[in-house]
Amino acid sequence: MPDSTEFAGTERVTGVDRWLQRLRGAVAPRRHNARTIAALTGNPGCHRRAVLDAAGVDKPRLAEHIGFPARFGQSRFAITRGNAFEAQVKADGGVELLRLLRERLGRPIPYAAFTDLDDDQPASTPEPAATTDTGPDESNEQRYERSQRLLSAAAREPASGDAVIFDHPLLRLRVAGQPVYLEPDLIAFRVDGRFHVVEIKSFPVIDGQADPSKVSAAAIQAAVYVLAMRQLLTDAGHDPEIVSHDVLLVCPRDFTNEPVAALVDVRKQLSTLRRQLTRMARVEELVAALPPDLTFDLAPDRDGRPTRSPAALTTALDVVEARYAPECLASCELAFYCRHEARGHTGALGRSVREELGGVEQVPTVLALANGELAPAEGQAEAAALLQAAARLRAEALS
Numbered sequence: 001m002p003d004s005t006e007f008a009g010t011e012r013v014t015g016v017d018r019w020l021q022r023l024r025g026a027v028a029p030r031r032h033n034a035r036t037i038a039a040l041t042g043n044p045g046c047h048r049r050a051v052l053d054a055a056g057v058d059k060p061r062l063a064e065h066i067g068f069p070a071r072f073g074q075s076r077f078a079i080t081r082g083n084a085f086e087a088q089v090k091a092d093g094g095v096e097l098l099r100l101l102r103e104r105l106g107r108p109i110p111y112a113a114f115t116d117l118d119d120d121q122p123a124s125t126p127e128p129a130a131t132t133d134t135g136p137d138e139s140n141e142q143r144y145e146r147s148q149r150l151l152s153a154a155a156r157e158p159a160s161g162d163a164v165i166f167d168h169p170l171l172r173l174r175v176a177g178q179p180v181y182l183e184p185d186l187i188a189f190r191v192d193g194r195f196h197v198v199e200i201k202s203f204p205v206i207d208g209q210a211d212p213s214k215v216s217a218a219a220i221q222a223a224v225y226v227l228a229m230r231q232l233l234t235d236a237g238h239d240p241e242i243v244s245h246d247v248l249l250v251c252p253r254d255f256t257n258e259p260v261a262a263l264v265d266v267r268k269q270l271s272t273l274r275r276q277l278t279r280m281a282r283v284e285e286l287v288a289a290l291p292p293d294l295t296f297d298l299a300p301d302r303d304g305r306p307t308r309s310p311a312a313l314t315t316a317l318d319v320v321e322a323r324y325a326p327e328c329l330a331s332c333e334l335a336f337y338c339r340h341e342a343r344g345h346t347g348a349l350g351r352s353v354r355e356e357l358g359g360v361e362q363v364p365t366v367l368a369l370a371n372g373e374l375a376p377a378e379g380q381a382e383a384a385a386l387l388q389a390a391a392r393l394r395a396e397a398l399s
């Protein structure tokens, strides 16, 4: 495992970087976004995902090329609806949002200044902010610096009961040593000296209840933004804790477009994210255990198709240990391949099954133990007793 460090231009290139480049091959790394960073928390024990994500391998393209294309994502209709709802919540300088803030925080909040960091044009501030619009070609770094400057200036202002709302801040997180720019459709607002992240989602709240899995996914994405905002303000010399762990989740009520809001505590999601990002930063330990010639190179031919055969790529995938669970279907582009590979293993039936049958890896072994056709090996006695009891109950129920 090389451990030397050298400099290419202004960029620091480490031995791990070179290994990750080799794993990725002669293509540009696929960048993370808030959804992919949030998905990292979905299956933290999976080495395959950790290595592929750290190397920036294009997983959707890889899955498609090996014949197991990913099938998740929003429909065009859902995206259009989501965009319309978001625009409605932010319209007129955030009037609707201000109403929701008053309602949720239980405070009068007499006034809100609204600044869109994307076009840098304050909508309701009495005086324009002293900023420079660097135009449509400005780099992410310039946009990030502008967001940092304006958010940092707001953090220095004395606390007041008025709100300062920032739309489209450009944030940045380091994932596996690489800077990832996050361009949320969200708003960050500051009131009484604290920033809160606002996440606007188009899934409905029906009779006061929303789909728990969607709320959970929204909370993880919001936690990504909280973490990135804390990093931005820390780098500017502020206390990161001025970004609250309570995020404002805004959704439509019932089947109307009327927005409702709830404060969601994302402390648990923040600690999971931190743990996972730290783990990815130590990806060298995983990479060191891999064969030196392993690669997932998706370099295309003249027709745009990867030159390496699907068989060569699946052979490469099989080298890196996976930990499939049904939850992968909602969060990882390789889920159909890994599910196919895990067929016949107890892990494919879910984490709780894997844990309860600890030490029994194969479904045929489970069936043989349940039927009493196989004597339990060392450490399997408890699982075997449970399985036999379950088999008896099932037989009774069926008869």
Ligand code: SF4
Binding pocket: 043, 046, 047, 048, 049, 322, 323, 324, 325, 328, 332, 333, 334, 335, 336, 338
């Ligand atoms: S789908 Fe496969 S690679 Fe992705 S997290 Fe699950 S087991 Fe890991």
